[in-house]
Amino acid sequence: MLQALRVRDFRLLWSANLVSGLGSWLLAIAAPAHVLAATDSLLATGLVVAAEYLPFLLLGPVAGVLADRVDRRKLLVGTDVLRAAAIALLFTADTAPWIVHVAVLIESAATVVFMPAMQAHVPAVVGTGALLSSANALNAVINGTVRLVGGPLGAALLLTAGFPALVAIDVATYLFSAVAIFATRRRDRPDRRGGRESFRAGLQVLREHPLVSALLPATGVFLLANAALSALLVPLGVQRLGGPTATGLVLSALGVGFLLGAPLLRLLVDRMPIRPSLASAQAVTAVGFALLVNVTALPAALIAAVVIGTSGSVVLGASRTVWQRTIPGSALGRVSAVFGIAEAAATLAGAVLGPVLAQVAGLAVAVNTAVLLAVAGAVLTAVVVPPSPAPGRSPA
Structure with missing residues (x-):
C-alpha cells in the first residue's frame, strides 16, 4: 500500500x-x-x-x-x-x-x-x-486520520x-x-490536439465511457443514504447511545474504519472487477447502517461504525480509481468535477431528506429509510455497472 x-x-x-x-x-x-x-x-x-x-x-x-x-x-x-x-x-x-x-x-x-x-x-x-491504487489507498488513510484526530x-x-x-x-x-x-516538478499539460476544453465536451467524453458513466448513479444513491444518516447521527447518538460523547466516539470509529479500509481498497481495486467489489462494499455498508441505527449499546454501535468506515472507504476509493484510470488526462479535471457536483448534490439532498423525514415520520423511520437507500444503491450498482475484466487481466 x-x-x-x-x-x-x-x-x-x-x-x-x-x-x-x-x-x-x-x-x-x-x-x-x-x-x-x-x-x-x-x-x-x-x-x-x-x-x-x-x-x-x-x-x-x-x-x-x-x-x-x-x-x-x-x-x-x-x-x-x-x-x-x-x-x-x-x-x-x-x-x-x-x-x-x-x-x-x-x-x-x-x-x-x-x-x-x-x-x-x-x-x-x-x-x-x-501506483495509482496505492496512491488512492494512501489518500484513504488521510480521510481516516483526519476524521479520527x-x-x-x-x-x-x-x-x-x-x-x-x-x-x-x-x-x-x-x-x-x-x-x-x-x-x-513541473509537468507538461495533457495533449489536447483535436480536443475541446468546454465542460460540455467533458460530458461527451464521460458518455463515451459507459463504465464510468454508470458509476454516477451507482455512487450517487450511496452518498444520498450516507448523507441522510449523517444528518441524523447527532440526534441518534443523543437519544439511543448516551449523548454527545458517544456520538464523538462513533465519529472516531468511522475514522478507524477508513484506516482499515485503505489496504483493503488497494487489494480489491487491483484484483477484482469493479462491479462485484463496489456492489459488495455497498452491501456491507448497508449492513453496517442497519446495525448502527437499530442498536442501543455503544460497543455494538462502534463496531458498526468501523464496518461502515471500512466499506465506505472502498466504495469511494474504488470508484475514483476506475475513472482516473479510464478517462484521458485531457478531460480528467472536468470528469472529476462532474463527480464532485454529483456528490455535493446527493449530500445536500440527503442532509435535507433525513431531518425532514425524521420530523414528519419519526427518527426510526428516517434512519431505516437511509438503510433501505443504501441497499438500493448496492442493487443499482449490480444492475447498471457493466461487467469488466479484473484489472490484472485487462490490456496494458
Missing part, C-alpha cells in the same frame, strides 16, 4: 493533503460552535454548512474546465493560498460573526477548484497502474487555546500545502 510513497512528488502531494486536511477538520466543529456561541442562532449555525456545500453546485463546471485548461500545479498552489487568506478572515470573527460564513464560502469555492485539479494531477504523477483535537484546542489559535493553525496548514505542492 505504501508503494506510491516511493515517488517524491507524490510524497509531497500526500503530505500537503494530510496537513491541510487536518487543519480543515480542526475547524469542522469549532467554526459552527463559534457561530452558535456568538449568535445563539441555529439558523446561522446551519448556514455554515450550507456555505460549505453550495459552491460545489455553482462552480463545479468552471472548476473542471480550469483543471483541464491551466497548469494544474500552479492552480493547486494558487487555491491553497486563497484558502489560507479566506481562513485568515476568521481572525475578525469575534466582532463580526457573519464573517465566518464569508470565509467558509470563499474557502469552499477554492476547494471546489482544488479538488478536480488534484484528482487529475495524481495520475500524472504516479501513472494509472498499480481532527474533530476531537479541534474541540479540545477550542477549549484550551481558543478560536484564534485554531484559525492560525489552519492558515499555516494551507500555506504548508502550497509550499509542498510548489516543490513538485
